[in-house]
Amino acid sequence: MFERFSGDARRTVVQAQHEARGLGHGRIGTVHLLLGLLDPGDEPPTAPAARALREHGATTDTVRRAAREGAPAPGRHPRPGRLFGTHIPFSKRAKKALELSLREALRFDRRWIDGAHILLGVLRTDGTAVWALERAGVDADALRRTAERIARTPDRPR
Template sequence: MFERFSGDARRTVVQAQHEARGLGHGRIGTVHLLLGLLDPGDDPATAPAARVLSEHGATAEAVRRAAQEAREAREPATAPGRRPRTGRLFGSHIPFSKRAKKAMELSLREALRFDRRRIDGSHILLGVLRTGGGASGALEQAGVDTDALRRTAEQIARASDGPR
């Protein structure tokens, strides 16, 4: 499926892996994908999903904070002397969580729904929003209206002049 990804979408996945590793998480989840989308990279013009998220009030700091708070609420604190889980058991690759895999599958469906052959950041954003879970909760905790965000992301995906 990654051969269908635009440069923006590939950068999002790479950034999501960096975010998961930086937070000490053993899997790439939907929150990490969201954080990857929030990073516009070197050229903000090629990252419309980052612009849309920003316009709706989402910030990487707020999403990261919400993700950490949710994780701390789910899992007890790391015992003294123990290190947080990381993807090291799997080598340098960090696997996707089930929900993140679903979001990636849905991003392909979103691209096809808008008659696109390539998956871009707006399709990943729509996939993440459709799966719900941690990313949606983090956005809501950050004060983002996810329904309005979804409508704007659909407009961007519809207007995209990418390859059909």
């Protein structure tokens, strides 16, 4: 599936893995994908999904804080040795969000999956990421509309 991901989308997934590891979580969840979208590595963000998130009031700090509050304590992870390995698995909801990102790209007749499609997939799963956004005061419906507008832009991998 990742062969259809733009550079922006690939960076999101790599950053999500870093976020999960940094928070001491044993799986990459939807909130980690959201954090990956928020932190594209450039300030101010040039990735459209990151800009949309920030425009709607989501910041890395507020979402990370909500992720800490809403996730199980790191010490409770059943296999803590996996945290520091080379691979952290995706949660079922994160897998679903990535599958939905492909559907979103196809819905907008795009050849590439980019950050806006991942954001739409995350929003459709209604998991921890949506809860974190609500805790941060973000209107998920308004964010979804913005992400759909971004997804309609011309197809070019970033």
